[in-house]
Amino acid sequence: MIVRIRLDLAYDGTDFSGWAAQPGRRTVAGVLGTALDTLLPGWTGMTVAGRTDAGVHATGQVCHVDVPADAWQAVADSVVRRFAALLPPDVRVRAATEVPAAFDARFSALSRRYEYRVTDAPYGAEPLRRRDTLAWPRPLTVDLMNEAAQGLVGEHDFAAYCRRKEHATTVRAVRRLQWRREPDGVLVAAVEADAFCQAMVRSLVGALLAVGDGRRPVPWPAGLLSRRERASEVVVAPPHGLTLVRVCYPSDAAELARRAELTRRLRAPGS
Amino acid sequence: MIVRIRLDLAYDGTDFSGWAAQPGRRTVAGVLGTALDTLLPGWTGMTVAGRTDAGVHATGQVCHVDVPADAWQAVADSVVRRFAALLPPDVRVRAATEVPAAFDARFSALSRRYEYRVTDAPYGAEPLRRRDTLAWPRPLTVDLMNEAAQGLVGEHDFAAYCRRKEHATTVRAVRRLQWRREPDGVLVAAVEADAFCQAMVRSLVGALLAVGDGRRPVPWPAGLLSRRERASEVVVAPPHGLTLVRVCYPSDAAELARRAELTRRLRAPGS
Numbered sequence: 231m232i233v234r235i236r237l238d239l240a241y242d243g244t245d246f247s248g249w250a251a252q253p254g255r256r257t258v259a260g261v262l263g264t265a266l267d268t269l270l271p272g273w274t275g276m277t278v279a280g281r282t283d284a285g286v287h288a289t290g291q292v293c294h295v296d297v298p299a300d301a302w303q304a305v306a307d308s309v310v311r312r313f314a315a316l317l318p319p320d321v322r323v324r325a326a327t328e329v330p331a332a333f334d335a336r337f338s339a340l341s342r343r344y345e346y347r348v349t350d351a352p353y354g355a356e357p358l359r360r361r362d363t364l365a366w367p368r369p370l371t372v373d374l375m376n377e378a379a380q381g382l383v384g385e386h387d388f389a390a391y392c393r394r395k396e397h398a399t400t401v402r403a404v405r406r407l408q409w410r411r412e413p414d415g416v417l418v419a420a421v422e423a424d425a426f427c428q429a430m431v432r433s434l435v436g437a438l439l440a441v442g443d444g445r446r447p448v449p450w451p452a453g454l455l456s457r458r459e460r461a462s463e464v465v466v467a468p469p470h471g472l473t474l475v476r477v478c479y480p481s482d483a484a485e486l487a488r489r490a491e492l493t494r495r496l497r498a499p500g501s
Numbered sequence: 502m503i504v505r506i507r508l509d510l511a512y513d514g515t516d517f518s519g520w521a522a523q524p525g526r527r528t529v530a531g532v533l534g535t536a537l538d539t540l541l542p543g544w545t546g547m548t549v550a551g552r553t554d555a556g557v558h559a560t561g562q563v564c565h566v567d568v569p570a571d572a573w574q575a576v577a578d579s580v581v582r583r584f585a586a587l588l589p590p591d592v593r594v595r596a597a598t599e600v601p602a603a604f605d606a607r608f609s610a611l612s613r614r615y616e617y618r619v620t621d622a623p624y625g626a627e628p629l630r631r632r633d634t635l636a637w638p639r640p641l642t643v644d645l646m647n648e649a650a651q652g653l654v655g656e657h658d659f660a661a662y663c664r665r666k667e668h669a670t671t672v673r674a675v676r677r678l679q680w681r682r683e684p685d686g687v688l689v690a691a692v693e694a695d696a697f698c699q700a701m702v703r704s705l706v707g708a709l710l711a712v713g714d715g716r717r718p719v720p721w722p723a724g725l726l727s728r729r730e731r732a733s734e735v736v737v738a739p740p741h742g743l744t745l746v747r748v749c750y751p752s753d754a755a756e757l758a759r760r761a762e763l764t765r766r767l768r769a770p771g772s
Contacts, residue, residue, distance in 0.1 A: 242628035287629055310623045319631050322624045352581045353593045357513035358558055358744070360590050362629050473629070 231299040235270070236329045237262075239291040241321040244361050244470065248284040249291075258282075258321055262293075265316040265323075269305055272298040279335045279477040280342050283429065285469030287362055290343075290476040294335040302328065332487035333479070337494050341405060342426060343476040346419040346435045346467065350443075356414070363416060364471035370417060370442035372409050378441040379407040379419075381452025382434060390454040390461040391434055392427035399496065400427055407434065409442075417442075425493075435467040502570040506541070507600045508533075510562040512592040515632050515741065519555040520562075529553075529592055533564075536587040536594075540576055541568040550606045550748040551613050554700065556740030558633055561614075561747040565606040573599065603758035604750070608765050612676060613697060614747040617690040617706045617738065621714075627685070634687060635742035641688060641713035643680050649712040650678040650690075652723025653705060661725035661732040662705055663698035670767070671698055678705065680713075688713075696764075706738040 239262070247255040251263065259276060266273045278293040305312055306328075313323035332338070347363040349355050354365040385403040392400045406422040419438070421431050437451040454461045480486050510533070518526035522534065530547060537544045549564040576583055577599075584594035603609070618634040620626050625636040656674040663671045677693040690709070692702050708722040725732045751757050 240624075240628050242631070289627065289629070314623065314625045314636075319626065320628045322626075322628055324622075324624050351595075352585065353511075353595050354585045355590065355593075356560065357511050357591045357593055358560070358633050360513070365585075 232296050233299045233302050234294055234296050234329050234331050234333060235302060236325075236327050236333060236335065237293050237295065237323050238325040238327075239293065239321065240289045240324055241287060241291070242361060243282060243285050243287040245320060246284065248286070249278055249281045258291075261318060261321055262323075265313060266295060266297075268316055269309070269312055270295070270297040270301045272301055277335050279339050280426075280474045282472075282474055283432075283469050286472045286474065287470075288474040291474050292335045292339075292477045292479075294329065294333060330483040330486060332483050332490065334486070334490040335477075337490035338479050338486045339425070339493075340478045340480060340489065341422055341424055342474065343406075343420065343422040343478075344426075344431045345473050345475050346421065346431065346471045347416055347473070348419075348435075348439065348467075348471055349416050351415055356416075359416075361470060362473055364468055366439065366443070368443040370439065371444070372411050372417060372442070374444075374448055375409045375417075375419075375438045375442040378438055378448045378451045379409065381449065382455070383407050386455045387458070388427065388430055388455070389459055390457040391430050391437070391464065392460060393429050394460060395427070398427070402426060402430070404434075409438070429466050432467040432469065432472060433464050435471070436465040439467060440465070503567050504570045504573050505565055505567050505600050505602050505604060506573060507596075507598050507604060507606065508564050508566065508594050509596040510564065510592065511560045511595055512558060512562070513632060514553060514556050514558040516591060517555065519557070520549055520552045529559075529562075532589060532592055533594075536584060537566060537568075539587055540580070540583055541566070541572045543569045543572055548606050550610050551697075551745045552699075553743075553745055554703075554740050557743045557745065558741075559745040562745050563606045563610075563748045563750075565600065565604060601754040601757060603754050603761065605757070605761040606748075608761035609750050609757045610696070610764075611749045611751060611760065612693055612695055613745065614677075614691065614693040614749075615697075615702045616744050616746050617692065617702065617742045618687055618744070619690075619706075619710065619738075619742055620687045622686055627687075630687075632741060633744055635739055637710065637714070639714040641710065642715070643682050643688060643713070645715075645719055646680045646688075646690075646709045646713040649709055649719045649722045650680065652720065653726070654678050657726045658729075659698065659701055659726070660730055661728040662701050662708070662735065663731065664700050665731060666698075669698070673697060673701070675705075680709070700737050703738040703740065703743060704735050706742070707736040710738060711736070 249258050251259040273295045275296045309326045350366045350370045355363040389400040404423045440446040522530040544566045546567045580597045621637045621641045626634040660671040675694045711717040
């Protein structure tokens with residue numbers, strides 16, 4: 231008998247070549263797979279909510295694997311501590327829980343939330359947060375960035391902000407795109423959508439930074455939504471400011487399956 | 502003419518052999534000195550508020566240097582950005598300001614505040630904060646730790662918690678020693694005193710962790726204050742959980758000088 235296990239993950243993306251396993255590269259999926267080989271032998275079908283790019287972090291990543299029920303039962307009581315002992319300190323399994331077979335980490339997800347951290351302090355990024363904070367060389371005006379962000383919220387074709395894949399839609403529903411300045415002066419963008427295409431969050435952030443430091447006018451980022459292909463003027467913000475902080479799922483099993491079916495039909499590749 | 506410059510510093514202590522310059526070692530004072538050679542040639546007398554040990558971090562360290570007035574005037578307007586360009590990303594000069602000659606970063610200080618971060622989550626430290634958060638393998642009870650901490654607040658001879666130096670007093674006035682649990686579950690100790698002797702904060706934290714996980718009774722840490730020498734039963738907590746967050750100074754020049762004179766008389770070595 232096989233059971234489906236949901237893994238809630240956090241990682242510091244600095245020393246990873248992104249999520250997806252690649253031969254000869256250190257990736258989160260690769261490192262996690264090695265730990266799974268020891269802890270839950272016979273695991274299959276690792277599926278992740280957000281395939282983060284190289285250098286992108288996560289505090290709330292979610293994936294699922296299918297494992298033989300006896301392997302799971304042998305470790306279920308102490309599985310989090312066992313993962314902690316097996317994994318390197320830059321990746322952690324925060325929780326591991328048995329879920330209904332209808333749960334699909336990628337296709338059942340209702341939304342993903344990312345945060346992007348950037349500082350415009352003249353001294354640069356706080357040393358202890360330099361791994362997840364971009365240092366921006368010019369002062370940023372949060373109000374301008376939020377005004378520009380308003381025009382990007384909603385369901386749009388984000389082709390201008392996506393690396394295009396064949397036969398994949400670039401229509402996405404951005405539910406939230408909002409900047410705040412924290413008490414320590416760091417600017418944080420909260421970006422939430424049903425899903426994102428590749429490099430989309432960093433492209434949105436890059437466009438808003440150009441507004442924030444006065445190089446582009448407020449209407450510019452929304453104006454690009456009329457394009458049918460990637461806008462080369464948009465500078466993709468560096469990966470290290472970006473963290474996947476949360477993935478939301480329906481709370482009941484019937485809804486999980488319905489959502490997965492719907493998403494699969496809408497979006498073959500991409501996530 | 503010579504002017505005195507106060508430097509407000511932040512650093513990630515992970516890759517430093519502490520504050521003090523040592524031949525053949527990478528230290529904060531050494532790296533800062535190299536930047537000063539370029540930016541403020543002719544500087545002398547670097548003096549720091551808290552000589553942090555290897556691996557200890559700072560967000561609010563303070564030091565002073567004396568520099569030729571013409572060297573200072575040549576860069577004063579852009580000094581923070583220039584430091585940012587010269588220094589490695591694990592050390593930052595947050596501010597550089599001309600101060601009265603009576604200001605002494607070490608002897609004028611009224612108090613130092615440190616924070617110690619520790620997590621008892623079964624999965625260990627959050628990857629992006631693992632450099633400044635200790636992972637503790639057993640659950641901790643904050644109330645027990647705060648009850649025990651009460652007995653340590655006040656002016657005492659902290660010989661049990663100090664590495665003794667010849668002819669130096671180990672009497673210190675601890676103004677605050679308080680644990681809180683943050684929303685993310687991390688426990689943070691705020692520790693404030695007029696000054697600390699070497700490894701004192703980490704020794705206090707080590708004693709309180711032993712209470713927090715139930716290995717020692719609540720009255721034990723305060724009971725050690727009757728000792729006249731270092732208590733070998735106290736395990737010094739690892740350096741990476743510790744950050745110097747703030748140094749307080751009197752606000753006017755007369756008081757700066759008075760305080761410095763008083764401290765010099767009380768405490769020849771130590772800080």
